[in-house]
Amino acid sequence: MILVPLFDLKFLPEFAAGGVGTSNRRHYVGGNILHSIVTYQPSHFDGIRVLWHEAFPDDPPWNAAEIAIPAKLKIQPELFLVAIDQDLVDQDLVDQDLVDQDLVVGSIMAGYDGHRGWLYAAAVLQSHQRQGIGTALVREVENLLSGMGCTKINLQVRASNTAVARFYNSLGYEIEERVSMGKRLHQ
Numbered sequence: 001m002i003l004v005p006l007f008d009l010k011f012l013p014e015f016a017a018g019g020v021g022t023s024n025r026r027h028y029v030g031g032n033i034l035h036s037i038v039t040y041q042p043s044h045f046d047g048i049r050v051l052w053h054e055a056f057p058d059d060p061p062w063n064a065a066e067i068a069i070p071a072k073l074k075i076q077p078e079l080f081l082v083a084i085d086q087d088l089v090d091q092d093l094v095d096q097d098l099v100d101q102d103l104v105v106g107s108i109m110a111g112y113d114g115h116r117g118w119l120y121a122a123a124v125l126q127s128h129q130r131q132g133i134g135t136a137l138v139r140e141v142e143n144l145l146s147g148m149g150c151t152k153i154n155l156q157v158r159a160s161n162t163a164v165a166r167f168y169n170s171l172g173y174e175i176e177e178r179v180s181m182g183k184r185l186h187q
């Protein structure tokens, strides 16, 4: 499991020796909260499913976790990141699998095709929004894409979703004069 710091949050050395067993686990705090961003692990599945149900209530069936996650794990699984609530992990009261399952608070998927990078399905639990977790997920996946040689990232936002447009705008993404087109290959 790869653990990376949240973007723009302070590393707390006093937490470095604590945690629940992984020696490379590093803890960061922003405001009163403590989080880690990790690559997706199977133990995160149920937490992601709950998160996506809340964040994308109107999504079509083909975007369900049961379909989208196995598909993503076949191609560039390292570009599927999960934010976990490190505060509860540090209580060290339950085993690691249960912690990972229960404490997913955010996620993002990305892809790079050799020409463009794409971001998909950024989501943060409502109870954890406006604390910088979405920003941290985007920044971390931007770093991964950049490291793969990607020089331009695209994303699509539903026209009605002005809040998400403002979120991405705050991260430097601009609305471009394009017409979005698509075609489903399988029904």
Ligand SMILES: CC(C)(COP(=O)(O)OP(=O)(O)OC[C@H]1O[C@@H](n2cnc3c(N)ncnc32)[C@H](O)[C@@H]1OP(=O)(O)O)[C@@H](O)C(=O)NCCC(=O)NCCS
Residues within 6 Å of the ligand: 055, 056, 120, 121, 122, 123, 124, 125, 128, 129, 130, 131, 132, 133, 134, 135, 136, 156, 157, 158, 161, 163, 164, 166, 167, 168, 170
């Ligand atoms: C979009 C989303 C992932 C943002 O996550 P988040 O953790 O709350 O984002 P951050 O805390 O990093 O926000 C960073 C900045 O983005 C802007 N922003 C975030 N949410 C916003 C909102 N609802 N309205 C307006 N601006 C917003 C703000 O400028 C914010 O900074 P501030 O809190 O200091 O004002 C989250 O709102 C979400 O899960 N939405 C539902 C799912 C969704 O529609 N995803 C997009 C799919 S394309």
